[in-house]
Amino acid sequence: MQRGTVNDLLAFIAVTEERSFTRAAARLGVSPSALSHTIRGLEERLGLRLLTRTTRSVAPTEAGERLFRSAGPRLAEIEAELAALSALRETPAGTVRLTAGEHAATSLLWPALTRLLPRYPDIRVEVDIDNRLTDIVAERFDAGVRLGEQVAKDMVAVRIGPDLRMVVVAAPACAARRPPPRTPHELTGHECINFRLPSSGGLYAWEFARDGRELRVRVEGPLVFNSLEMIRQAALAGFGLGYLPEDMVAADLAAGRLVVLLEDWCPPFPGYHLYYPSRRQPTPAFAVLVEALRHRG
Template sequence: MTRTNVNDLLAFLAVARERSFTRAAAQLGVSQSALSHTVRGLEERLGLRLLTRTTRSVAPTEAGERLLRNVGPRFAEIDAELSALTALRETPAGTVRITTGEHAAQTVLWPALAKLLPRYPDIKVELVVDYGLTDIVAERYDAGVRLGEQVARDMIAVRIGPEMRMAVVGAPGYFAARGKPKLPQDLTEHNCINLRLPTYGGIYAWEFEKRGRAMKVRVDGQLVFNTGLLRMNAVLAGLGLAYIPDDLVKRELADGRLIRVLADWCAPFAGYHLYYPSRRQPTPAFAVLVEALRYRK
């Protein structure tokens, strides 16, 4: 393959990922017309249309999606290897991209980064909060954060947090008016604050376990959120019961603003893990970040 062919593929990949000639041209440092001409030349040589163009949008065709899916990660691996070679210097440097959920970002990643980054001014970290099961290779992330049982087997997983427990909590005023559930199934009679996560394909079912007996309860209520902050506001206002990681409500439980129920049904489970492809050669910056995040009892 000639150098021109490689550049043409890189041009197509940039447009396909950005879904925009304007953004791709800015990323590559070329004009839109030159970029459009390059991609059209590639299509003509292949005899296939790779992009569908309208006045408002650009999207890969079926052939374009296949090329993006199969060739894109290989270029990313080449880029990672070259970055690893050029990053071999005394001070770790470069950008590390991580996809994570909001709770992990607040409770695990941020405390570690606040200590790490002042010591390594040449390291940049991009945190993207996303509740979906992101394909970190296809989306060009260096790593992702998930609960231990959700990490794919072909990934390297590094534990970065302690075991976790969930808590069912409500405001004193709510319990005064509605009473307290004694069993998980009693929650179906209560006004519960729901959480919608793409990871679970919709409304998250509350999970419980006691003496080896596990169950999921699909609760109902007036409110559905996709973020923890709003759930906290709602439960503190007495608008229902919430199912929240217990580390987020310790202060409210201690000062009496919230009351916990069904604690004996909320068993500990595997905490957060950082995961990344086993084939990827880590850069010095990434290696430093992994060690800073690694959980130590």
């Protein structure tokens, strides 16, 4: 193997994963021009075009896709084994990359990190806030956070939070404008604040259940957000009904800034789980983080 080939492969994998020279360069800590030069050199040595470049995007060619699928997992295994050598250290060290949605990151990850990091100054944690159902293997995250029902069966899942409950909330003045809905179907007569799904781009249908009966209702209203916090702010300002995690609005409910509607249609469901591939060899830093997050309620 020629000198520098491994680094060139790592550069190629970064560009393929990011679909962008700019983002991949930032991830690798090099300039976009230097990264482009590296990829051209690799292509010249192989005698193959690995990436198709346009003004808007970067995508692997057939040869590039084959190289990515074969070399990517092998290099990831090598990196994992090298990281595992930190077990020989007395103090856990290294970087752990996580992906989580906005609510899980603020309600669970951040409180745990504020307790963990002062005790382990050699551990670095990168948290990518993304409400999509991220493929942690393809995007090379150490672990992700999802609701229990969303975790794939081939993943190791560790419960990190209690059961959750979504509730319909409104500012008192907003709730008083019309008779309160008695069933979820009556929400169609109320102004509601919609949530844009990051994965499909569609609007989230509010989910309800009672006595074994499940319903999904598509609502309408003047506002659409892809942020739960913005939905909360809009509900507090009286712009419509919001559908939010109960723990996120607990203080607002206690203070009377918001009220709950359709409470008997909002049962609890399994909370957040940390998940990672079953074949993953946990590093000491990762193991420490898992224990810090593990739910013990």
